[in-house]
Amino acid sequence: MAAAVGGGRVLRGPCHRAALPPDGPVRPEGGAGTVTRHPRHADGQAAGLGTAVKGGALLLLLLAFIAFPKVFTNPAVTNYGVLALIYVTAATAWNIFSGNTGYISLGQAVFFGSGAYAMGIAARDWHLTGTTVFTTLPLCGAVGALIAIPFGLIALRVRRHTFIVITIAVFFIFQLMAFNLPFTGGSSGLASPFLSWPAAGYNTPFYYIALAYAAGSIALAWLIRRSRFGLQLRAIRDDEDRARGLGVRAMRVKLSAFVISGAITAMIGAVWFYYIEQVEPQTGFDPIFDLTLVLMAFFGGYGSIAGPVLGALLLEPLTLWLNTQPAFSGGSVSEILLGAVFLIVVLFMPRGIVPTGGELITRIRTRGRPAVVPAAPGGPPASQVPPAASGSSSGSGPSVGSGPSVNSGGAR
Numbered sequence: 001m002a003a004a005v006g007g008g009r010v011l012r013g014p015c016h017r018a019a020l021p022p023d024g025p026v027r028p029e030g031g032a033g034t035v036t037r038h039p040r041h042a043d044g045q046a047a048g049l050g051t052a053v054k055g056g057a058l059l060l061l062l063l064a065f066i067a068f069p070k071v072f073t074n075p076a077v078t079n080y081g082v083l084a085l086i087y088v089t090a091a092t093a094w095n096i097f098s099g100n101t102g103y104i105s106l107g108q109a110v111f112f113g114s115g116a117y118a119m120g121i122a123a124r125d126w127h128l129t130g131t132t133v134f135t136t137l138p139l140c141g142a143v144g145a146l147i148a149i150p151f152g153l154i155a156l157r158v159r160r161h162t163f164i165v166i167t168i169a170v171f172f173i174f175q176l177m178a179f180n181l182p183f184t185g186g187s188s189g190l191a192s193p194f195l196s197w198p199a200a201g202y203n204t205p206f207y208y209i210a211l212a213y214a215a216g217s218i219a220l221a222w223l224i225r226r227s228r229f230g231l232q233l234r235a236i237r238d239d240e241d242r243a244r245g246l247g248v249r250a251m252r253v254k255l256s257a258f259v260i261s262g263a264i265t266a267m268i269g270a271v272w273f274y275y276i277e278q279v280e281p282q283t284g285f286d287p288i289f290d291l292t293l294v295l296m297a298f299f300g301g302y303g304s305i306a307g308p309v310l311g312a313l314l315l316e317p318l319t320l321w322l323n324t325q326p327a328f329s330g331g332s333v334s335e336i337l338l339g340a341v342f343l344i345v346v347l348f349m350p351r352g353i354v355p356t357g358g359e360l361i362t363r364i365r366t367r368g369r370p371a372v373v374p375a376a377p378g379g380p381p382a383s384q385v386p387p388a389a390s391g392s393s394s395g396s397g398p399s400v401g402s403g404p405s406v407n408s409g410g411a412r
Contacts, residue, residue, distance in 0.1 A: 065211055069204045078203040084316045085210035086272050090289075091296045091308035092217040093264035096224060097257040099303040102237035103160055105258075106290045107151070107167030108265050110174045113284030114147055115140040115266030116273035120190035121183060129193045133274060134209075137267050144266025145259045152258040156251060159240075171285065178281035189280035192273060206275045213271065214309075217264050221305050224257075233257055237303075288335065292319075295342045301352030310353060315341075 069078050090112065098105050118140045123133050155166040178184045197205065224230040232253045235243035244250050273279045293308075296315050301307025315338070322334040349356050 062215070066208075069207050073200075075200075075203050078207055080317045080320055082203055082207045082210050082275060083320065084313055085207065085214045086268055086275075087292070087296065087312040087316045088214040088309050089210065089217045089268040090265055091293050091312045092214070092221050092305075093261045093268070094293045095297055095303070095305070095308045096217075096221050096264070097254075097261040099297060099308070100224070100230060100233035100237060101254055101257060103156070103163050103254070104294065105167050105261075106164055106287075106294070107155075107171045108261070108293055109285050109287065109289045110151065110167075110171050111144040111147065111262040111265035112269035112272070112289060113174065113178065113279070113281075113286075115144050115269030116279040116284045117178065117184055117190065118143040118266065119270035119273055120185075120192060120279055123193045124190065130195060133193055133195075137270055140270035141263040141267040144269075145263040147266075148259045148262030149255070151262070152255045156254045156258065171287065171290070175281055175285035178285055184281070187281065189278060189284070190273075192277045192279075195274070206271070209271055210268070213264075213268050217268075218305065218309060220260075220264075224260075225305060229253065229256070292316075292338070295338060295345075298342065298350075298352055299345050301354030301356075304352070304354050307352050307354045 068081055072078060072081075090108065094105065094108050097103065119133065119136050122128065122136045122139060128136065151170055155163050155170065158166065178189075179187055184190070195202075224233070232243065232248045235246070235248055236250050236254065240250055269284070273284070292315070296311030297308045298311070299307075299315060300309065300311030319334055319338065322328040322337065328334050328337070345352070
């Protein structure tokens with residue numbers, strides 16, 4: 001039957017050869033031989049080896065972070081680590097929404113301060129002390145999520161630039177509420193309950209709590225990026241109208257990411273409140289906090305997972321160190337320097353350290369050659385095309401190009 005179909009000039013004749021030469025060695029005609037391994041198998045092994053190397057590097061990095069307070073026992077150094085990990089968590093939470101959707105939020109301090117005030121009010125009204133205060137962390141996350149729902153329903157109805165303006169307006173509304181509402185303590189703020197930990201190792205438990213939140217938020221960001229939900233978020237970032245046309249429920253997807261980001265930020269804000277032992281309206285709802293998160297994300301690599309982490313680990317310790325130097329501690333010199341760093345990054349390295357470094361490593365590995373060799377516009381060279389593919393047939397079967405074309409993908 002195959003010969004008959006070939007005779008009808010729909011398929012190749014039974015004795016016709018392949019149109020193109022094989023990519024590798026094949027079995028001898030009419031006999032048995034060894035089958036060479038497909039190149040994809042080698043590529044798969046190389047990819048598996050690369051994954052193992054990355055996993056080992058991440059494990060070593062995690063072990064280094066775990067050992068950090070044991071190696072550096074100076075409380076001033078561990079203070080750098082605690083605050084850096086707090087900003088790692090906050091920057092990662094910001095990136096889950098803003099980095100994936102392209103909506104730049106300048107209202108993350110709303111969730112940060114709300115989480116701090118939620119823990120302070122709960123501990124004061126419920127008379128919580130000691131480590132029992134940490135049991136309110138899920139409640140603080142719920143408060144952040146509940147605030148994010150009406151906040152998002154209002155702000156996410158507009159597009160990106162107007163969204164920025166609305167987040168700034170909501171931020172100032174919450175700051176004024178913290179100044180004027182009676183249960184927030186007014187301009188004096190709230191003090192945290194007393195924690196009877198030894199002074200020598202006071203920072204260490206907070207370090208591990210902040211490390212747990214940082215690792216959890218990074219893992220969540222990684223899972224979201226590899227999920228269908230993350231794909232929908234990035235489709236909104238690329239072209240929201242086209243994403244809607246493809247069936248993405250943009251409002252629901254954006255609001256879900258906004259709620260997740262708000263819950264994480266509120267919980268780490270509560271940890272920050274208990275660590276520094278006080279929250280005030282100007283510190284809990286600080287506009288510099290929002291700008292710092294944006295700077296960290298753009299400095300490390302906007303939209304990537306490692307970018308905000310790297311930016312927080314570099315910029316927060318640098319800011320703390322500058323504040324300890326007499327030449328930079330007075331006034332707002334450190335903020336001016338951070339603003340200058342932000343301008344330099346935006347002008348000369350707009351994609352951030354991580355994407356730019358990745359491109360540089362790729363160029364070095366390929367030695368200037370493109371990573372992917374483009375296909376020749378005219379197909380394979382003429383020297384590699386056998387006579388059967390040139391339109392003439394030397395056998396009894398019909399030629400390849402003389403019959404009607406067959407659509408192997410089925411009817412459309």
